[in-house]
Amino acid sequence: MTAIPSITLNNGVPVPQLGFGTYKLPAEETRDLVLRAFEAGYRHVDTAQMYRNERAVGEAVAASGIPRDELFVTSKLNNAFHAHDDALAAFDRTLEELQLELVDLFLIHWPLPxxxxxxxxxxxxxxxxxxxxxxxIGVSNFQPNHLRRVLDAGTVVPAVNQVEVHPWFGNEEVRAFDREHGIVTEAWSPLGRGRVLDEPTLARIADAHGRTPAQVVLRWHVQRGDVVFPKSATPSRIEENARIFDFALDADEMAAITALDRGERTGSHPDEENRTDR
Structure with a gap:
């Protein structure tokens, strides 16, 4: 497989542009699926306290035989632990679950306004x-108004903002704010939970390149400069999603995919997500 490129964060840490997502992967299957992703060439795995599979991710890291400094592990703070001391204790539990001495990236999962x-x-x-x-360190699902408060209150600029992005929801205002402030945008739900893949535009472009619509969408993401996390429990799809670095979309194809934006989210709006019970 063609090597996965990295993006340098604002503190100089490199992050692989393609990661393996583990949202809603059952804990009993996560270890083997993450190992399969590592075998397919992924070196970046994204988990969260909320996903309840950190231990399985840590087991895969330990069992992989890959040197720790060649892997990039991200986790996120559970919504129930925004209080200062609760956040510190929750992070300690994350390290314990992952069986690691450090994580490469730790995020606030939701702003909970x-x-x-x-x-x-x-x-x-x-x-x-x-x-x-x-x-x-960074944030997830933060809007510009949330980010401004973090920038005003803190001394460290978030390295990352992980938000929903896909062809039906380009999230351009957030991406522009991130870019202006040196924050890397990471895209969750990059395929719109599969809903965007029947778009005729994607089929046409995929046919032109001998690729699948999913590969075309993921390629669109990385050419825009975002980090992307496709998730699959199917080994052939895990491998397929990684084969996106040996072709390129031209400017017209990129514009055609961007034009599919209809402002349609598949997940919660950050100003409306306020659950602390998960």
């Missing part, structure tokens, strides 16, 4: 970062 403690949580993440137990 109704709770309004995400700047407090960010202060805890800055302490974790200064301790060296997270090589980089």
């Amino acid at each position: 109704a709770l309004d403690r995400y700047t407090e949580a960010w202060g805890a993440l800055e302490e974790i970062y200064r301790s060296g137990r997270a090589r980089a």
Whole structure:
């Protein structure tokens, strides 16, 4: 497989542009699926406290035989732990579950504006970062108004903002804000949970390149400069999703995919997600 390129974060840490997503993967299957992804060439895995599969991810890292410094592991703070001391304790549990001494990236999973403690949580993440137990810290699902408060309250600029992005939801305002402030955008639900793949535009472009619509969408993401996390429990799809670095879309094809944007989310709006019970 063609080597996966990396993007350099604002603190100099390189992050592989393709990662393996583990959202809703059953814990009992996650270890083997992450190992399959490593065999297919992935070196970046994304988990979260909320996913309840951190231990399985850690087991895959340990069993892979790949040197730890060649892997990039991301996890995220559960919504229930935005209070400063709760965030620190939750991070300790993440390291225990992953059986690692450090994570490469740790994120606040949702801003939870109704709770309004995400700047407090960010202060805890800055302490974790200064301790060296997270090589980089960032946020997930933050809108520009949330990011402005973090930037005003903190001393560390988030390295990453992981948000919903796919052809039906380009999330351009957030991506532009991230870019302006040196924050890398990571795309979750990059295939729109599969809903976008029947678009005739994608079929036409895929046929022209001898690829699948999913490969074309993932290629669109990486050419836009985002980090992307396709998720699959099917080994052939895991391998297929990694084969996107040996072809390129031209400017017209990129524009045609971008034009599919209809402002349609598949997940919660960050201003409306306020659940702390998961």
